[in-house]
Structures are given as C-alpha cells and as structure tokens.
Amino acid sequence: MKQHFHTHTIPTHGARLYEFTDAAQTFIAKSGIRDGLLTCFIRHTSASLLIQENADPNVQKDLIAAFSRLAPEAFPYAHDEEGPDDMPSHIKSALTAVSLSVPVRGGRLALGTWQGLYLFEHRSIAHRREVLLHGIGE
C-alpha cells in the first residue's frame, strides 16, 4: 500500500465552476496507484468542491444561479467587510463540499459517465486556489 500527495493550483477569475478532472486523473496515473482511493481537499472557505454533470454547460449556469438564490448577496450580513459576495461565499461553501472521495479502479477514477470534478469558485475577484490531492492504494 502506498500514498501520494499533490497540490493542484487553480487560478480563478470570477464566480463559476472550474473543472479539474484531467488533473486528478493525471495525478493518479503518475502515482502508479491501480486500485485505491483519491481524496480531494480544498484549502479555502469561500470556494468549494463539486462533482457534477460535465455535458450541458447550462447545468453549470443553473447551478450557479440556484446557489445565488439560496445565499443571496442582497442581505444585511454581519460579516460584510470583504464585500457583498464574501458571506454568501461562505454559505455556498458550507452547502457544498470541502472534501471529495473517489474510488480508483485499474488506474482510473471510477467516475460515472457524466461526472466531472469541479472547483466551485464563489468570489468575484481573482484567486489562486489550492486543491490538495491524496491517493492511497496499491
């Protein structure tokens, strides 16, 4: 049994989804893990992780809009020093995932046909986001 780690950096420029399925798959391929488990962990509290449909781009558009209705900017938040999109970002992060676990079979992520791995950026201004990848297996 072995382990591998990698910090995958994603530059973001605006609130939307950024796919990193290929980067995660490449990490597993390089690790030499045939069968095991991939864990993705985001080291931030105003961006989060999501596995979603990678086919119709409208799904992403509707998802972003739906989360903006669930955590609207137009609200008198107590935490408002960093701009109107900051507190909604924390709420959207709490509603989605900070870590994802994906089984690995035969050297490939065992994702369903329509599944892609995404960073869900909730802030408007540009950021450099770190997703820590951990593989364990043999």
Place this chain on the structure above:
Amino acid sequence: MKQHFHTHTIPTHGARLYEFTDAAQTFIAKSGIRDGLLTCFIRHTSASLLIQENADPNVQKDLIAAFSRLAPEAFPYAHDEEGPDDMPSHIKSALTAVSLSVPVRGGRLALGTWQGLYLFEHRSIAHRREVLLHGIGE
C-alpha cells in the same frame, strides 16, 4: 492492510430515499475488514447519498419536501430538455453528498444508533443507480 471494492446497484422508482445500510454492512462483513474505513461513492449527478435518521418515516417525507422547496421544479431553468425534475435533481445532488466516509470498528460500520445510509433519488422516472463501495483496513 487490504482493500475491497463492490458495486452495489439500487433500482429506483420515484424520488425518495432508498436505504442501503444492510448492503454496506454485508460488504464489510464479507471483506473481512475488522478496523478501517468504508467509502460510498455514487456514480450519478441526479441522485445522491445521505446519512439520516432511520426511525420515523416522517423524517424522510419532510426531508424530500424540504429539498423540493430549496430546488423547486417551477422555475425557468436553462437546462430543461430532460423534464422539469432534472435540473432540480442536479441542485439537490450538489446540496447533499456524492461520497460518504464511515469508520469501521470490530467488523461493523461505526454508525450512531439512529443513522442509516441512504441513496437519495431525485428523478421521477425509474433508474438503476450504482453505488461504489470501497473498504480499506485490516
């Protein structure tokens, strides 16, 4: 340290919760893992995973209704080709979990007294859903 994998298939017929606690427990028992970690991973984007109360059926009824209020069908989504329940399904999936990690002690899932593992089906039409089970431990 060893690993085991199993694809558990759940036929669904309507938007509700489908318990698979027993199937997960049986998988761990067969694997021979005494102490370790179970990961459940759903290979779909319009159904998701949930750990919830397995006592009063009204909890499930209220949960299903609550998620339908958070992601209503009556909304002009851009992604609407697959029916009015499709985009709400993606939103409900994003709001719940695609993967769950459950520690294993003494050959048993270390669930709390009232906890059960559920597949949360969000689509109305019948589906065959795959939940990939991964056990690691000794």
Place this chain on the structure above:
Amino acid sequence: MKQHFHTHTIPTHGARLYEFTDAAQTFIAKSGIRDGLLTCFIRHTSASLLIQENADPNVQKDLIAAFSRLAPEAFPYAHDEEGPDDMPSHIKSALTAVSLSVPVRGGRLALGTWQGLYLFEHRSIAHRREVLLHGIGE
C-alpha cells in the same frame, strides 16, 4: 501503514458551532502519523460537521442565521414530536456534512490558513455529541 481511532466527545449547549481543530490535531500528533488522511465522522443526525473560517466570529453568526432561513422552524413538518427545532436540524444536517476527509502532511492537518473544523449543533437542548476520528498513514 497504520491506523488509529479515537472518539472525541463534545458537550453542546445550544445551536451553534463548536470548534474541534485542536482535538483533531492532537489526535494526529499522538497517532504518530506523519503523512496520511484524517476522517472525521459524526454519529448523529441532528448535528453535523463543517470546515469554515476561524477568524471573524460574525461568519459563524451569519452561517447559523442563513441555515435557519433555509430550514425554518415555522413550518408544518410531519415529524414534530421532538420540538420545532428537530426537523430543521435533520434538514441542516443533510445540507452540511456527516464526514470530512483532511490530508495530513508532516504530522499536521493540511488545513488552509483560515480553516477550522467545527461541529455544527442544530438542537437547542444540551447534548453530548460523538465525533469519531480515524487516521490512516505512515
């Protein structure tokens, strides 16, 4: 490769966030795991887990209020035997996490600068909550 387990008990007295980052870090330090993965698992269905900002306390205040708007008490739930805050607690738990996976590097949780581990208590009355910690690594 080795594993360690520990049940961390958190007494709660009211619906709010309770940080347990230090307890998790101490568990990893005592386990002797240098590089690996920490899994936190809560054994309840009316309290949940969250990784959030540990700087401005207003973030927690706004988070708690936001979840109370998403799962309001003032609603005719079918499951109402255990008080008006019970069914909202299940909904809030479903919207957040029952398990969290955090990579460990150099004997430390690989958390971002602003990230803290929290138990999110949703019930008003006092409880003793169990968070099961599992470490795997070397």
